[in-house]
Amino acid sequence: MKQLKVAAAIIINNGKILCVQRGLNKFDYISEKFEFPGGKIEAGELPSDTVVREIHEELEMNIAVEQDFLTVNHEYPDFKIQMHSFICSTPTRELELSEHISFKWLDVSELWDLDWAAADVPIVDKLIKELDQ
Numbered sequence: 175m176k177q178l179k180v181a182a183a184i185i186i187n188n189g190k191i192l193c194v195q196r197g198l199n200k201f202d203y204i205s206e207k208f209e210f211p212g213g214k215i216e217a218g219e220l221p222s223d224t225v226v227r228e229i230h231e232e233l234e235m236n237i238a239v240e241q242d243f244l245t246v247n248h249e250y251p252d253f254k255i256q257m258h259s260f261i262c263s264t265p266t267r268e269l270e271l272s273e274h275i276s277f278k279w280l281d282v283s284e285l286w287d288l289d290w291a292a293a294d295v296p297i298v299d300k301l302i303k304e305l306d307q
């Protein structure tokens with residue numbers, strides 16, 4: 175089974191977390207799900223560099239990586255992913271969507287209002303455990 179290595183950014187600005195929605199996809203379990211922006215790690219690339227590059231490419235946003243958060247291994251019906259996630263900061267909430275169909279800046283307590291990709295569930299759980307007080 176194909177194994178993807180992915181890095182994703184949990185971008186926080188003034189306590190709000192950026193959540194982005196993927197468009198239609200051939201796999202229904204990915205289609206229109208919310209996720210953290212990011213993408214595939216290129217050969218020889220550090221995962222923390224992947225998030226900076228992808229967030230610049232996808233959202234025209236400059237972020238700073240603050241800390242390693244969680245690595246998730248998830249098996250979807252058609253492929254597996256290993257996803258590294260990082261807490262990141264950004265000076266402004268300005269962004270340009272190019273690959274996603276919508277975005278939301280949410281408080282940690284609102285994260286479960288969204289329909290997340292299954293691989294993101296452990297990240298959302300940990301964010302709620304660690305940040306919601």
Ligand SMILES: Nc1nc2c([nH]c(=O)n2[C@@H]2O[C@H](COP(=O)(O)OP(=O)(O)OP(=O)(O)O)[C@@H](O)[C@H]2O)c(=O)[nH]1
Nearest residue numbers: 178180182204209210211212213214255291292293294
């Ligand atoms: N970026 C990102 N991908 C995720 C998350 N959760 C999750 O299951 N994925 C899956 O991981 C894979 C990452 O691919 P991607 O499409 O973001 O990566 P990319 O931009 O490098 O690929 P592309 O150039 O083929 O579009 C997709 O299958 C996506 O559905 C997430 O939180 N963020």
